[in-house]
Amino acid sequence: MYRYLVGALALAPLSPAFAQSVDASASASPEETSDTAIVVTAARTQLPASALPLTVDVIDSAALDRQVLISGSTVDAVSALLPSFSPTREKLSGAGESLRGRAPLYAINGIPQTTPVRDGSRDGYTIDPFFIDRVEVIYGSNALQGIGATGGVLNQVTVGAPQRDGLSMRTLFQLSFPDGFEGEGIGAKAGAMAGYRDGAFDATVGGTFEKRGAFFDGKGNRVGVDGTQGEIQDSDSWSAFGRFGYDLASGARLEVVANRFELKGNANYVQVAGDRATGAPSTSERGTTPGDPPSNTAELLSFSLTDPDFGAGTFALQGFYSRTSDVYGGGVYGTFQDPAIDPTGTLFDQSANRSRKLGGKVSYEREMPGLEDLVLTAGFDALFDRTAQTLAQTGRVWVPESDFRSLAPFVQGNLALAGGLVRLAGGLRYENVQLKVDDFTTLASYGAVNVAGGSPSFENLLLNGGVVVEPIDGLRAYGSYAEGFTIADVGRILRGITQPGVDVDDYLSLEPVISNNRELGLEWNRGGVTASASYFWSSSDLGSLLVLRNDVFEVMRQPIEIEGFEASLAWQTPVPGLSLSGGYAALEGKTDADEDGQIDDDLDGANISPDRVNLAADYSSGRFSARAQARMYLEREFNDAATDTDFEGYTLLDAFLSYRADFGEISLAAQNLTDKFYISYDSDTVRVTDNNRFFSGRGRTFTVSLRSEF
Numbered sequence: 001m002y003r004y005l006v007g008a009l010a011l012a013p014l015s016p017a018f019a020q021s022v023d024a025s026a027s028a029s030p031e032e033t034s035d036t037a038i039v040v041t042a043a044r045t046q047l048p049a050s051a052l053p054l055t056v057d058v059i060d061s062a063a064l065d066r067q068v069l070i071s072g073s074t075v076d077a078v079s080a081l082l083p084s085f086s087p088t089r090e091k092l093s094g095a096g097e098s099l100r101g102r103a104p105l106y107a108i109n110g111i112p113q114t115t116p117v118r119d120g121s122r123d124g125y126t127i128d129p130f131f132i133d134r135v136e137v138i139y140g141s142n143a144l145q146g147i148g149a150t151g152g153v154l155n156q157v158t159v160g161a162p163q164r165d166g167l168s169m170r171t172l173f174q175l176s177f178p179d180g181f182e183g184e185g186i187g188a189k190a191g192a193m194a195g196y197r198d199g200a201f202d203a204t205v206g207g208t209f210e211k212r213g214a215f216f217d218g219k220g221n222r223v224g225v226d227g228t229q230g231e232i233q234d235s236d237s238w239s240a241f242g243r244f245g246y247d248l249a250s251g252a253r254l255e256v257v258a259n260r261f262e263l264k265g266n267a268n269y270v271q272v273a274g275d276r277a278t279g280a281p282s283t284s285e286r287g288t289t290p291g292d293p294p295s296n297t298a299e300l301l302s303f304s305l306t307d308p309d310f311g312a313g314t315f316a317l318q319g320f321y322s323r324t325s326d327v328y329g330g331g332v333y334g335t336f337q338d339p340a341i342d343p344t345g346t347l348f349d350q351s352a353n354r355s356r357k358l359g360g361k362v363s364y365e366r367e368m369p370g371l372e373d374l375v376l377t378a379g380f381d382a383l384f385d386r387t388a389q390t391l392a393q394t395g396r397v398w399v400p401e402s403d404f405r406s407l408a409p410f411v412q413g414n415l416a417l418a419g420g421l422v423r424l425a426g427g428l429r430y431e432n433v434q435l436k437v438d439d440f441t442t443l444a445s446y447g448a449v450n451v452a453g454g455s456p457s458f459e460n461l462l463l464n465g466g467v468v469v470e471p472i473d474g475l476r477a478y479g480s481y482a483e484g485f486t487i488a489d490v491g492r493i494l495r496g497i498t499q500p501g502v503d504v505d506d507y508l509s510l511e512p513v514i515s516n517n518r519e520l521g522l523e524w525n526r527g528g529v530t531a532s533a534s535y536f537w538s539s540s541d542l543g544s545l546l547v548l549r550n551d552v553f554e555v556m557r558q559p560i561e562i563e564g565f566e567a568s569l570a571w572q573t574p575v576p577g578l579s580l581s582g583g584y585a586a587l588e589g590k591t592d593a594d595e596d597g598q599i600d601d602d603l604d605g606a607n608i609s610p611d612r613v614n615l616a617a618d619y620s621s622g623r624f625s626a627r628a629q630a631r632m633y634l635e636r637e638f639n640d641a642a643t644d645t646d647f648e649g650y651t652l653l654d655a656f657l658s659y660r661a662d663f664g665e666i667s668l669a670a671q672n673l674t675d676k677f678y679i680s681y682d683s684d685t686v687r688v689t690d691n692n693r694f695f696s697g698r699g700r701t702f703t704v705s706l707r708s709e710f
Contacts, residue, residue: 042110042136042155044144045377046314046365047414053425053466053480055139055521055534055566057082061132066627068129069174069669069703070654072212072232075124078135078154080631080654083585084566086609087633087681090215090223090698092230092263092296095121096606096682100140100536101562101589102151102515103486109158109257110361111302111320114148117387117402117435118491120326120353121229126298127261128208128239130172130191133159139566140517141484141538143429143462146381147406150484150515150540158257161202161245162195169194171664172208174705178216179675185213193241204243211236214269214284217696218677224282224695225269227329230294237263252307252315257300264295274694276644281679281696291330291350292392298324313366316379323356327392338444341394349394353491355387373416377427381408389491399491400440400453407432412464426465431485433458433512437494437504446498454505458512460485474526484515515540515560528572537563561599562589562608577621583614602638605685610636610647623660628653633681644688650678650697664708675700 038058040049049056059067059081067077075094079085086098098104106113106123113123136155138144145153162168170193178185193206215223215233225231239262245255270287274280302320330336330350337347363379383406389399412427434457442449466480488511494504516538523532539561568583589603602608616629635649653674658667676699683695 040136040138041157042107042138042145042153044363044379045375045412045414046308047375050470050476051414051416051423051425051468053423053468053478053519053521054142055519055536057137057139059135059137061134064129064132064135065707066656066658066667066669069667069705070656070671072176072671072703073125074127074129074132074135074156077129078137080629081614082137083568083583083612083614084139084564084587084609089229089682090232090680090695091226092125092232092235092265092294093121093226094124095119095229096686097121097124098607098609099137099151099154100517100538100564101587101603101608102141102484102538103148104151104154105145105147105149107145107153107155108259108300109302109304110145110155110318111300111322111359112146112148112357112383113298113322113324115324115353115355115357115385115387116147116487116490117385117404118353118355118389118399119489120324120355122296122298122324122326125261125263125296126300126324127156127158127259128191128210128237128241130193130208131158131206131239131241131259132156139534140482140519140536141515142464142482142517143408143410143431143485146383146408146485147431147433148486150486150513158241158243158259159193159204161243162197162204165197165199167194167196169708169710170206171708172705174703176213176701176703178213179700179702180216180220182214182216185216187212200247200249202245202247204241206241208239209237215698215701217281218672218675218699219696220699221281221696222269222284223698224271224274224692225284226693226695227271227289227294228331230296230326230328231265232263234268235263235265237261250307251309252305255304255306257302257304259300260298262295262297265293267293271692273691276688276691276694281683281694282692289329290348292327294329295327296324297326298322310364311366312369313364315364317360317362319360321356321358324354326353328352330393335443335445336391338394338396340444347394349391349396351389351398352392353387353389353399355385357383357385359383375414377412379410381410382406387491389495396443397440398443399495400437402490402494403436404487404490405434405436421470423468424466425468425480426463429462429464431458431460431462433460433487435487435490435504440494442495442497446496447500449497449500449502451494451497452503452505454503456505456507458487460512460514462514474524476521476523476525478519478521480517480519482517482519484517485512486515487512511542513540513542530570531568533565533567535563535565537561558591558593558595559599560589560591560603562587562603564588568614577619579618581614581616581618584612586611600639602640604638604640604645605636605647605681610634610649610681625656625658627656629655636685638685645685647681647684648679650676652676652678652697664706667703667705667707669703669705671701671703672697672699 138153172191176187189210191208195204242258267289269284272283274282300322304318307315336349365377368374385404388401410429414425436455438453462483464482468478519536521534564587570581589608593601611634613632632651636647655670
């Protein structure tokens with residue numbers, strides 16, 4: 001309770017109205033909070049967000065563009081705006097990044113990007129933000145988009161169709177440079193997108209190229225490169241996008257979306273180990289990296305048919321195919337050693353994760369005849385995923401090819417009572433999951449154990465329900481219960497088997513993770529004040545935690561309990577064009593790490609984020625706009641034996657200026673405006689005896705851009 005009061009007091013100076021109302025949306029400005037009239041497609045309904053017992057945020061295109069200009073990526077933008085989202089690692093890997101203490105499901109137009117069988121933690125880098133119109137965020141465990149959303153859903157909705165006949169263009173040119181203007185730290189990006197409409201037919205195609213330089217910290221030193229998980233710095237990325245649509249005379253729409261994204265490191269630097277004892281982080285120096293450079297490639301093709309007037313209801317059909325290829329950095333790790341290949345114990349290798357997904361979704365929603373206040377939605381989802389992880393240099397199998405299949409019918413209902421004063425919502429989703437793995441042999445470092453394959457299956461009925469009350473215009477209260485479903489990182493579990501005689505069919509560690517989310521929320525949106533607060537708690541009897549063993553993270557199955565509080569406030573001040581806002585999140589997570597039957601051990605930094613306060617001021621007048629924002633990550637202590645894992649906390653300030661000229665919008669953004677020197681949260685709390693993985697954060701960085709539309 002002490003931590004919750006601290007957050008409330010931190011926001012109180014923003015507005016005298018805060019004493020009467022608080023905010024759960026956790027975004028940072030009026031433009032970045034969800035509008036109750038907006039339909040959130042990730043919720044699988046045409047009803048507005050105000051009709052759902054959920055905490056929802058919508059980051060619109062203007063807010064997303066601004067944050068991406070400040071921080072460089074969609075993941076960093078979402079992390080900057082949502083206090084319940086953990087600090088990013090500032091690397092290509094998103095391992096350990098969480099929403100409300102659990103892994104979120106990344107999606108593009110509702111298509112999952114997460115790989116359930118062997119989580120490569122690259123799902124935040126599968127599309128360039130230039131092609132994203134908005135990001136829909138649904139907080140907390142849920143099964144609205146199927147498997148994987150134990151922390152919530154981050155749905156990236158791509159740009160829409162051109163609104164008028166003829167040809168239209170959109171371009172972007174930007175330049176980034178560090179505080180010291182070092183040439184090797186300069187980055188550049190160019191993007192172009194063309195839209196064409198001719199009556200019922202429309203097409204949008206585009207491409208981007210971005211070259212990133214080396215990163216420098218607040219002391220002017222190069223940030224250490226992560227040679228294993230992969231880097232954002234010193235990398236190039238290419239992206240191509242296409243969207244083609246046709247409006248039928250009946251009002252239905254056919255649409256095809258294609259996307260290809262590739263990010264590849266240039267491998268111009270090698271890591272120089274730091275020294276935790278003296279507080280000196282690892283740095284980088286020019287050098288040659290052995291093996292193939294870490295990279296991430298994602299391809300997506302989808303087809304959809306939507307009909308808003310099909311039998312007095314809305315019909316939606318979507319099919320998709322996607323594949324990803326993730327290459328990780330290598331090393332002479334004990335896990336990779338095999339005396340039969342290299343008896344000297346100096347064998348170099350690196351892993352590659354490859355996955356392909358095929359799936360489809362169909363749903364139908366309508367008001368019930370004779371009971372128009374009841375809206376029912378019924379549908380069916382199917383997902384087929386095939387994933388394998390190999391060692392690229394020697395061709396060995398680390399994780400065997402595994403086939404995952406999920407079939408899930410669902411039904412949702414929303415009933416309005418007393419003229420909409422009260423709404424009851426709820427539904428069921430039946431998950432039928434099967435995993436197929438052939439016989440395989442583990443690596444020599446695990447004992448070269450022969451494992452009998454199998455086809456374990458799971459069946460779960462997932463529930464959700466809630467109530468929404470709107471007693472007066474602008475005030476909304478809700479309570480809800482929802483269950484989310486995923487499987488633990490099967491690949492990590494399978495590759496780590498060391499005991500002989502294991503049969504995949506009855507191996508306990510493959511049991512699914514069922515997480516739930518109980519939530520109470522209150523929202524206010526009236527008189528220039530948008531405010532809300534929510535309290536949530538979730539649990540899973542058989543959770544999934546990452547634990548470091550033998551140089552790599554493996555999965556431990558332990559019960560998990562998480563509770564938290566979120567609050568935010570946005571105030572349109574009497575000063576024309578000026579708004580102030582703030583957000584706060586406090587999280588606490590427990591598990592049974594020592595297996596004594598008591599859930600009393602703190603989740604570590606790889607599994608829970610620090611408490612946080614966001615503050616921001618926005619100003620807009622005519623062609624000019626500006627924003628200043630602060631992100632305050634509060635200190636956190638863990639009740640483990642090592643005080644080295646405690647997080648000291650830090651505050652980052654960012655700024656943004658723009659001017660809309662006749663030829664386009666000229667913008668200047670500054671990340672870490674005060675050039676604060678800090679150690680990233682992951683480095684400060686995880687693997688605290690490893691001097692190589694002791695990374696500082698990015699120092700002051702400027703980005704100038706020109707966006708044009710014509």
